[in-house]
Amino acid sequence: MPSIFANALAQLESAARQMKLPKEILAVLHQPQREVTAALPVTMDDGSQKIFSAYRVQYSNARGPYKGGIRFHPQVTLDEVRALAFWMAVKCAVAGIPFGGGKGGVMVDPKKLSAGELERLSRGYLRAFADVIGPERDVPAPDVGTNAQIMDWISDEYARVTGHAQPAVITGKSLDRGGSRGRETATGRGGFFILQQLAERLKLKPEKTRLIVQGFGNVGMHFTRLACRDGYRLIGIADSRASILAAPDRSLDYAVIANAKQDYGTVDPCRCTATKGKICRCPDHRHLTPDKLLTTDCDVLVLAALENQITKANAGKVKARIILELANGPTAPEADVILDRRHVTVVPDVIANAGGVVVSYFEWQQNRENVSWTESQIKQQLQPVMEKAFQEAWELSRQQRINLRAAAFQLALTRIAQSIQKKTA
């Protein structure tokens, strides 16, 4: 497995070279400010004890408290958490919100734990890191494998440890525990606002624009719902269990896919892949291998699953004109070079999936002011933030003839550098 943090550093170094970032700033940003690791003992339902490796990486607080989700996944590594923490610092700076970057993780498959075990693990995570987090220090949130319930347990445990409730310690909570309206849909919605911005500039007509979406979890599902509602043509969809392509000149029906996900836990509406050896004879779609879907002809390829999906091995075969990165780090740096050469427009993760952290910021603000905004207030405030981030990167990329990732990094690094210089002046 390639080092994801090495990928992140390659992006940093490339942007630093292009913009002539001062050496001292590059040196500061070359590693996290702090990394804390812990071994979390959890009593399992059968009375035995298991130990889980856990991490919190605080990359940069130059622009505000560290901010970033907690991932529960069996393959979580410190290397991955470092990379994700770095990208959070860049993302918050591009979006212009006053947060730095952090991230957390536990090496665990949450699907294999009972609700009680998951609660004990989540509370244990908070106790292990209570000294380094806090509403003005480091504000975690959900990520892959974690959800509002887990955030509620963590918020509650923080109140127990510190002796008073401070909901602003964590975002992504449920509504009755101080969560924000619109947080659940925020990342997908933010990605959809970016698609609309692209459509305006590249003159895309929704009914003629074919989308393939990889990943149908929180992010992929809400994005797909909004895009299909606006008339975009969904021609391909994948999750970890199936990859489906619509028959020629047909589109997939969002409702059918969403129902299949709800009923069978996979986007596969006919469940052919679930039945070993059965050949799919459905008239409206067929099954592909996961990699084949990524290189199938379409207009916009939406990556909403995991890291490192487009690599130097498949970048040359991608047929999409546009890649929208809703996942974190789905394109490896060597693949970026190939896509650039082939004039594929890549909207980087640090812009495309910023909707989640922007609404997390709104949640943090609401908690601090003890107010609750309506869903329409959230949508109205999210849209201009996403549009501004995209617009600034788009203009810089046109002025300097660089790609959108390089432009986004330049914008972010300029802002982070200014904050570091102010603090050290």
Ligand code: NAD
């Ligand atoms: P999720 O766990 O809800 O969904 C992940 C989806 O990806 C699932 O449908 C899963 O089946 C699918 N998947 C996993 N492996 C796959 C594979 N090999 N091929 C195809 N599909 C695969 O996670 P999520 O919250 O939707 O997050 C997805 C990505 O977006 C992650 O990279 C995450 O870091 C990033 N992200 C999430 C948020 C957020 O608010 N949830 C915010 C910013 C970025």
